[in-house]
Amino acid sequence: MSDSNKFLRGTMILSLSQFLSKFLGMIYVFPFVAMVGQQGMALYQYGYQPYTILLSLATLGVPMAVSKFVSKYNALGDYRTGQRLFKSGLIIMTITGFFAFMLLFFLAPAIAGLIIQNPDELNGNALTDVVFTIRMVSVALLLIPAMSVFRGYFQGYQSMGPTAVSQVVEQIIRIGFILTMTFAILNIFNGERATAIGFATFGAFIGGLGALAVLLYFWKKRKHVMQAEIEQSATDHDIPLKSMYKELVLYALPLSFVGxxxxxxxxxxxxxxxxxxxxxxxxxxxxxxxxxxxxxxxxxxxxxxxxxxxxxxxxxxxxxxxxxxxxxxxxxxxxxxxxxxxxxxxxxxxxxxxxxxxxxxxxxxxxxxxxxxxxxxxxxxxxxxxxxxxxxxxxxxxxxxxxxxxxxxxxxxxxxxxxxxxxxxxxxxxxxxxxxxxxxxxxxxxxxxxxxxxxxxxxxxYGKIKKRALLIVGLSLGMAASVIVVKEGAMTLFPLDSWMNAFFVELFSVITGVGFYFILSVKTGLAGIVLGDRFSILKKRKT
Structure with a gap:
């Protein structure tokens, strides 16, 4: 397989896995909220939001930066420099993860106090519950930073499979743990909602264990090939670690911040x-x-x-x-x-x-x-x-x-x-x-x-985009008007007092909206322009 085909294949695999991972991260919310309610979802967010900031810093910037660094020096025939970054990176990111865990764990009471400044435990979440939730999710920070180095190193070899598979496995295990533990604590053990949500956030650590197992499997499987390339390195730039990490940080920080x-x-x-x-x-x-x-x-x-x-x-x-x-x-x-x-x-x-x-x-x-x-x-x-x-x-x-x-x-x-x-x-x-x-x-x-x-x-x-945007807004307004008519009509027959009635209202309205927008976008030629004339049905037909 040529380098370009390998790159395109890897990019497609990684993009698909990221989309699937995000999609799974959306749909689990529906059964979860059904079990814990919106107030329970709020408690879950209290723990997850501070953690997400640190998690995003570890998983967005580091893999891309490590990948670029390793790929750059591999292309120069210097596989040893990438290996040095990998080994030192694992140590540094493990230490960083530990300190991030300690920071979030011990600052949990202060963070909880900022979230709810005047607690009323009779009708709201108790501060102790917020602290418990934050501390349960903080444990995942012990794993994620080191995993990001593994993923970046594999990607530097244009091997996207380990990252893709580990991301999907991590999400599946995390969601499975969240829903299973929440159901068990609430319905089998008759436990408190706060306990269930605390264990739900702990699912981030359990999912991380699953992802780490996948990465270690791929590492064991491919280590001998990578080691052979390292031993055959044509050159060694012998870059000081300080310079190495300066180059890494300068690339990673903008990506991490925007992400x-x-x-x-x-x-x-x-x-x-x-x-x-x-x-x-x-x-x-x-x-x-x-x-x-x-x-x-x-x-x-x-x-x-x-x-x-x-x-x-x-x-x-x-x-x-x-x-x-x-x-x-x-x-x-x-x-x-x-x-x-x-x-x-x-x-x-x-x-x-x-x-x-x-x-x-x-x-x-x-x-x-x-x-x-x-x-x-x-x-x-x-x-x-x-x-x-x-x-x-x-x-x-x-x-x-x-x-x-x-x-x-x-x-x-x-x-x-x-x-x-x-x-x-x-x-x-x-x-x-x-x-x-x-x-x-x-x-x-x-x-x-x-x-x-x-x-x-x-x-x-931007001249062409302005015209296209105005047309899209116009078609969307027309679509919205048609949906309003159908929705209001459907609600006279199916008032929103049951799930089934809401389903029928939604069904009729969505069919109307999608059909209306599709027909108008094809008739005006917009669909063919935007999505491409390779879809012959989208071409504007001449009369």
Missing amino acids: LAIPLFQMIDLFTFNNALIATEEFSQGEAETAYGVFSGSAHKLILIPVAIATAMSVTLIPTITNSFTSGDKPLLQRQITQTYQVILFLAIPAAAGLMVLSYPTFAILFGLGDLELGGTILRYYAPAAIMFSLFSVTAAILQGINRQKYAVLSLIAGLIVKMASAYGFLYIMGPIGGSFSTMAGYSAALVINIWAIGRFAEFD
């Missing part, structure tokens, strides 16, 4: 949401936590579905942008950026519009009728953020492709400043939907910078 966009925004909500709502004196702690569970857990997972689909379909276009920019092929670069924007907008805008219009039946089907009014309202106002999440991830990737990743970092910092400045005030004034508006305000600020930077440094002309 932390959503977790960092959620971290701000973690420390403002409950406190702002309770300060209005219109929400008890329990009510504020239920709203937070809906916002940060249930609704957030739903809007990530169109984000994952849109990003997965456009991500194959991103690596080619680097080649076009490097080779100076400006016309090709223009076409690639245009196509990337078009795919994202074509998928994300109607998906967000659909979620807004169908927020109530969608929430009822997936999370039940118990918190329908609250859940439907939050989902309706949060759905447009799906467009911004999708655009930010893609524009940041484009900036990386044209070697302007520092602007993606600067845009994220600007977005976080806007989010921090507006989060508490929006929540205090608007109630639970304020979290959605502060998030969209922050992402809007970040996107303005990203879009400007792409226009400036890639010399990209």
